[in-house]
Amino acid sequence: MNQAIQDLYPDGHSHCFGCGRSNRDGWHLKSYVDGGKTHAQFTPEDKYSGGVPGHLYGGAVASLLDCHGTASAAAFRYLQDHNSLQQVPPIQRHVTGQLNIKFLKPTPIGVVLDLSGELVSIEGRKVTVRLTLTANETLCAEAEMIAFGVE
Numbered sequence: 001m002n003q004a005i006q007d008l009y010p011d012g013h014s015h016c017f018g019c020g021r022s023n024r025d026g027w028h029l030k031s032y033v034d035g036g037k038t039h040a041q042f043t044p045e046d047k048y049s050g051g052v053p054g055h056l057y058g059g060a061v062a063s064l065l066d067c068h069g070t071a072s073a074a075a076f077r078y079l080q081d082h083n084s085l086q087q088v089p090p091i092q093r094h095v096t097g098q099l100n101i102k103f104l105k106p107t108p109i110g111v112v113l114d115l116s117g118e119l120v121s122i123e124g125r126k127v128t129v130r131l132t133l134t135a136n137e138t139l140c141a142e143a144e145m146i147a148f149g150v151e
Contacts (some may be wrong), residue, residue: 002033004030004031005038005085006020006029009021009090009091016067018063019031019071027042027067029042029068031068033085037116038072041114042112042115043110044113046110054108055106055109061103061140062099065115066099066145068117070095070096072145075091077091092150093150094147094148095148095150096147102141105140113133113134127148129147131145
């Protein structure tokens with residue numbers, strides 16, 4: 001079984017609302033590496049409704065893409081120098097430098113959302129990742145993120 005990328009962050013960098021294991025009130029999003037890509041799933045509750053009932057508000061979509069994107073960047077950067085994420089010490093936390101999102105379809109609430117990440121490039125501390133968010137096999141949002149490793 002793969003270990004969640006977010007569970008490999010140092011304790012001092014594990015408080016994010018979206019994905020931090022140390023945030024008692026957070027979403028605890030978990031991202032995994034599988035076959036050269038990253039994947040995560042999340043089922044939003046009704047309380048995260050946007051202006052149209054039954055649909056997720058855009059800030060939550062952005063938050064999910066942001067958390068999955070930084071985890072993906074951390075994993076891709078680590079895997080550039082190592083064979084796997086198994087039994088690793090804490091990996092370098094990455095933070096968002098830029099996140100460009102295209103909202104393509106309304107994102108429903110109460111269904112499993114699938115997030116996917118794919119490496120575009122690594123240039124030193126700078127990692128570029130392409131991201132998607134789908135619901136019921138419908139592409140709801142896509143994004144490109146530039147993330148930077150935290151020293």
